[in-house]
Amino acid sequence: MTASVDQSSDTELTVGGRTFRSRLMVGTGKYSDNQTMIDAIDASRAEVVTVAVRRVDLDRTKDEGILYHLDLEKYFLLANTAGCYTADEAVRYARLAREAGFNEFIKLEVIGDQETLLPDTRDLLEASKILADEGFKVMAYTNDDLITALRLEDAGCAAVMPLASPIGSGLGLLNPYHIREIKRRLSVPVIVDAGVGTASDACATMEQGVDGILMNTAIAEAQNPVAMGRAMGLAVEAGRLAYLAGRMPKREIAVPSSPTHGLLD
């Protein structure tokens, strides 16, 4: 008998004491229209959706807030600090986000460079400590550096979110070894955030054993975001299952799959 390997044998993703039904988390930015966003997120079966904190447009020239479009019974809102370049700014945005009254979770981003959007890990660490001390469940967007990841865990982060590649680049998983090392060494969940471009990237990332993936552009900028949303949901499940199943060893030689006996003379 072969062992039954299905998702019922997997543990659920738990971050900061809260359990989520999907290992895929998705952003809500860059969609051409709100209905496409809603349909794509629905197709992805993600539960956690990220949102940004911005000034209300008092002239009403742009669209109204996203809360008018999302079914809050269905989704868990994860506010981010996107656009912040210092620890002080990120802490200010996180406090404003918490005051909206949904939850204590914050996807903490402190950007260090406009061209690459790579994180400023010094200020990220500083902001993580301040916010964790204030009771926030900090999910820290960071680079694929093990030492920074360890320090973020020590600072009290609820999850560490190393990038696959730069935000919005779609370059896929550039350094699987670093991601595996971060996952191997940390106790808190490791959720890869940013850089996946298509379903195979998501699958390959989950096959490293990480706890989840957060993505936005790969779905929002696909030619058909709804189809890509579903593809990403399936890829994350497939990659997770493949990781749990345990892949066959790689060999440098061929091994026949059909019997070598019983061949005709």
Next chain:
Amino acid sequence: MKITVNGDLRAVPDGLSLKGLLDTLELDSRMVVVEHNRTIVRRPELDSTNLADGDQIELVHFVGGG
């Protein structure tokens, strides 16, 4: 008096409360977070917080993001 709301100078009646400001702007206080001179004002306190000339107000909400 004049106050700054989201970076823009606005003339408002003397003694206006934060709740009054939101009402004037037709904003639902459940959908907005208010910062008054860099301090967050919780919803129950919006009614009792009065504005003064030169105050800086930020009104923020959630928008699409990654």
